[in-house]
Amino acid sequence: MKFVTAIIQPYRLDAVREALTAIGVAGLTVTEVRGYGRQRGHTEVYRGAEYTISYIPKLKLEIAVDDSQLDELLEALTKSARTGKIGDGKIFVLDLEAAVRIRTGESGSSAL
Amino acid sequence: MKFVTAIIQPYRLDAVREALTAIGVAGLTVTEVRGYGRQRGHTEVYRGAEYTISYIPKLKLEIAVDDSQLDELLEALTKSARTGKIGDGKIFVLDLEAAVRIRTGESGSSAL
Amino acid sequence: MKFVTAIIQPYRLDAVREALTAIGVAGLTVTEVRGYGRQRGHTEVYRGAEYTISYIPKLKLEIAVDDSQLDELLEALTKSARTGKIGDGKIFVLDLEAAVRIRTGESGSSAL
């Protein structure tokens, strides 16, 4: 199994979730994060003083999937999250050794 | 070492922490997340319009443990977080290659 | 590639980011988390009743790097985040199997 972490633009969430549902990914966990990267932050002005906001709000999605679903997932993620502008984000894939569904104690792919 | 990620119901936190302390897990990191899964979100009504909240507040616990503690940890987590209702959450186990305690520079299990 | 997770004291963020920029790490993702560990939480008093806050605000940095940069990164992180007091935090290193830049579809080290 794989543990996929995607950093995306917040306003792409709806599109991404639809794309994932379409390929049968039924669960994910979302965290509000702030990203620092190539994308230049915006400037806010308060009383004439400029503040550069360099940490930009992003959403982090964590999705555990079966190995067999990985490619499909990556494609769905890339397509649905992409706007083509700097700051679209990243996908990180880690190996997932074990997964457990707390309610039932099931483990492995069936726990996802 | 293993890097264990558990998604739990927020109100189980106290119980989980007690269970972990009991088996000697002394450290963990908590993040407020929102989960999407089998559990149906609730409906909120504002001025007659219904809003389905599909992203449900959860807590994510991240716990780094020595391999030897893993089984005990999984059992403690599963037991203490379980309510038996849909939405109890998941546990994900990843391999942890290295750990460092920033204060001392110690690494490996003793850093946990 | 490695997926490095660092839990740090919030007020060290500026120092850490400067140190990372210095060694050429250009991207990272920050999450507000709360940590439980050796560091004793503080006490808040409301109307004579004491509340022990055992979950202490921390920042979690997630940084994907090429293997070749790992050692340098760990050193930079440890140095810049350290204050020498309990609660300075931890660094966890996980193996990163794949990385994708959503905007371009690039993958591997060049996606970071």
Next chain:
Amino acid sequence: MINAADTAWMLTSTVLVLFMTLPGLALFYAGLVRAKNILSVLMHCVAITCAVSVLWVVCVYSLAFGEGSPFIGGLQHAFLAGLTRDAVHPGTAIPDTVFIMYQMTFAIITPALIVGAYVERIKFAAVLLFSSLWVVVVYAPAAHWVWGGGWLAGLGVMDFAGGIVVHTTAGISALVAAIVLGPRDGFPQHNHPPHAPWMVMVGACLLWCGWFGFNAGSAVASNGTAGMAMLVTHMSAAVASLTWMAIEWVRFGKPSMVGIVTGTIAGLATITPASGFVGPAGALIIGVVAGGVCYVAVDIVKRSFRVDDSLDVFAVHGVGGMAGTLMTAFLVPLAMGGTGLPEGVTVAHQFGIQAIGVLVTAVWSGGMTYALLKITQALVGLRTSRESESQGLDLTGHGENGYNMGFGGSSQ
């Protein structure tokens, strides 16, 4: 001669009515939008207040309350020409300055009410321009017709504190504005719940308290009429709140907090035209009708009309204000505990007059709003870009964020 006691109450009432807009209405509206648009809404209310204040002095006061034709006042008071410190306002016992200030606060809140129709997608320049034109072209004449000795006053229309002048004009204009602008992206499939219902409640409470300045202040004296206006205003608010609550309880099994305070505002808007004329019995009736009718109207606008009058200005203020104006005819008679109809006027007759008042004002407001929006669109544009709408107006329109709590505010 100046009556110091009346003056004391009117000074207070002026503060109360300004307080309704700033921060009352501003918070009521700001809590209902998404977090990313909170500042834009607050800013709309502040900027409208400032712009209308200046225009009021420049010409709107004179157009509304100056002597002129039955249709519009003259410009003899433009720039408050000839105003002296100790002049008494004709027909009252308070200084002219106080009358001008008091009425100014009405002219402020009326276009500010319309804000609720176009939030989360309008250009700030459009808000400023449209509101400025609107207060001259719609508010000034309507105020003149009803309160400035114009033709509706001549007909005998009864509008104590603004069912026609304030709520009908604002409500209808809001509906038209919502239609012209079009809905927010995602409406009606993807709605977004109010980002801060607690703030909605605070705004509603400030409106409630301030409304006593609005209605009881409209007696322009510190007397029994003011006292009764306060009592019936309060009763209508309370009853309408309970009515709205009851409907939600029956329908959804749970009464909501946003619901109950929406009922409050419905009750307040609806009693407004009647507040100086009816008694407690009238207030109870108005309260029940306000809660019920406005509740239904909210649903109809959203579901049947499919118009994104985002914060329900038409359904709550417009429908409430119009209903209250019409009901006034029935509740004023002595038999209902009211002050009585003028001699020889029947309920049906009065109802006819009220209906004409509402209708003509509604048509004028709707038509002119349409025209002014087209002009605004031509001059500065109406809607923000889609991207700006998705990022939020606070950042894209004002370069700010409503909440900067990130990292405990310790760094950005």
Next chain:
Amino acid sequence: MINAADTAWMLTSTVLVLFMTLPGLALFYAGLVRAKNILSVLMHCVAITCAVSVLWVVCVYSLAFGEGSPFIGGLQHAFLAGLTRDAVHPGTAIPDTVFIMYQMTFAIITPALIVGAYVERIKFAAVLLFSSLWVVVVYAPAAHWVWGGGWLAGLGVMDFAGGIVVHTTAGISALVAAIVLGPRDGFPQHNHPPHAPWMVMVGACLLWCGWFGFNAGSAVASNGTAGMAMLVTHMSAAVASLTWMAIEWVRFGKPSMVGIVTGTIAGLATITPASGFVGPAGALIIGVVAGGVCYVAVDIVKRSFRVDDSLDVFAVHGVGGMAGTLMTAFLVPLAMGGTGLPEGVTVAHQFGIQAIGVLVTAVWSGGMTYALLKITQALVGLRTSRESESQGLDLTGHGENGYNMGFGGSSQ
């Protein structure tokens, strides 16, 4: 005859006292609970306001202020029968309408104070039913005894603005309610800090400002008594705040913001019965006692009684109101800068009367509250389910969230 100046001040005072409840007290309480219960608390305050307003008109005003027996007023004013717009309230120079509205705001805030005892675990239906019964069974008689010409007034009890009628009744009832309902899950081991101390401060400030309407308004005139009442009220608040702050500073090394404003409320509640009778010296004494005694009472209730009177209604309002009522006997004499005791009445005698007033009202309030809670329990139940308590009343009771900031409000 109506005195327009007194009327102006009483209209203003009415607004101020309503403002105390909405949004003052509501925010004060809402900031003290957990985020998941904020709307339920706000809703309690709004719904109580509405329900009491209606009941006031229906019968409570008449029961409290109508002529009747020494124990309860008659029903001659039920539904405000016979009220005319220009009637003067007997013994005052203000319109009857204004007197009725002003006193209504007292009847509103009193059951709203009790909210603090049962937050975070009560059913909304229980709040509505209990408060409605309570205002008839407890408030109406108590108000009649003291202010409506009842037997305590006959005895010569001195309660200027509600030490007995408001604070003793609410405080004792709160204690009983907290006992009957039982503590919140986790009490006292797992307490939860106030979710928004800043909001507590805002609520306290609104209460402070509004309290001038409460105390200085109780002069029912715009005169020297009102002026002195305002001055002593303010002084007591200031001194009690500093006292509470000093205690915390000594005890914990840090004075807290929630602490200092709790002291403010203690000072305001304690001076209330005395506010029309004492001078500045009396105010300073009351302030010091208020800060000290209420501080100790908070501790005792929580630690010794182990009662979860969640927001310390008994310790702050009850103890403060009772202490102030008793102290009034000592501080009214001319020698203390007060208005003086009636001829021939000694301090000891007056103290006895005050004690009887407090005691009888306390017993009545406690007993009746117990009975009404049992009735409420039988009819609609008192406590929510444990699950509902753990999920929060906002969602389970009202289908809403106080804060919807998730994902910048951009999606849910």
Next chain:
Amino acid sequence: MINAADTAWMLTSTVLVLFMTLPGLALFYAGLVRAKNILSVLMHCVAITCAVSVLWVVCVYSLAFGEGSPFIGGLQHAFLAGLTRDAVHPGTAIPDTVFIMYQMTFAIITPALIVGAYVERIKFAAVLLFSSLWVVVVYAPAAHWVWGGGWLAGLGVMDFAGGIVVHTTAGISALVAAIVLGPRDGFPQHNHPPHAPWMVMVGACLLWCGWFGFNAGSAVASNGTAGMAMLVTHMSAAVASLTWMAIEWVRFGKPSMVGIVTGTIAGLATITPASGFVGPAGALIIGVVAGGVCYVAVDIVKRSFRVDDSLDVFAVHGVGGMAGTLMTAFLVPLAMGGTGLPEGVTVAHQFGIQAIGVLVTAVWSGGMTYALLKITQALVGLRTSRESESQGLDLTGHGENGYNMGFGGSSQ
């Protein structure tokens, strides 16, 4: 004899001015700091209010308004000795108690304004001690000079509501305090945006509404002067807001919400000394100047002086108050729609007097503030530790957090 109508308005004005500080100014300032310091700012405002209230009664009122030398009042009214309930304040028609309370609210807000200069880095004990000393050493004499029959009054200085007494003293003292304390860690490279701009707006609105008590209340009567003062105050606020907005729009392409309300406060502070003397034309001029000059001043202090007057007290209140005081000379003449200069006094002469008033008060305020800060430093220290500054004053100074939303407040 007591005039009940004037009394009614002055009771109301007193509430309004207290409301300006609590919670108006407190929220205005609290929204501008970082989340970790919100409670400390609120606490400063509450504690200053309480401490000043006590000192006012003890001696400051007497020093300011007691008969004495041209430089300072006597101590005959210390502890409000001899105050009777029905005494009329000399030269007015209101009770002495009301005059004392009303003026107390001015003494409260003035040191509270200075808070903006030293937020986020000062010890709480220092706030208390410094403010207490300051109100005796700076405020009492300044108030005596101008309003208590002192030497500036003798010279003929015109300061209707506190351009000198309130804004010059507070503004200059703020600048000195900011210099003595030194900048916050990271200034000016790492600034932090206001943590809650929405709260800044709410505070500004409460200040706006309350300011009518400040300026129109300074008529100490319910009359045409009060009416005109309210009108010009409002106009100046509106025009200054629009001016600030326009500058930002031109300069940054976007007008900000924090900006527009900062303009509001600038407009209010600047009209203050002139508010009882000028007409609408004067108000427009003052508004434009206020918006422009204060905007520039903010920049100069931060960029050229590099002084961390954190919330721009000097630039907005100091510069505004001084500018308004000087401009008064030009705008009072009858030709400008003002009340006219005293017979035989030329504009130039009056300007000279105004300049002397501003200058001497500025020098006194600056010098004494410096001395008092040094004394404070010696006695209790001024700045918190760096660690405390970085952790935030709420936790380290008061043991609290402004926001405890963690985990939905369900656990800590």
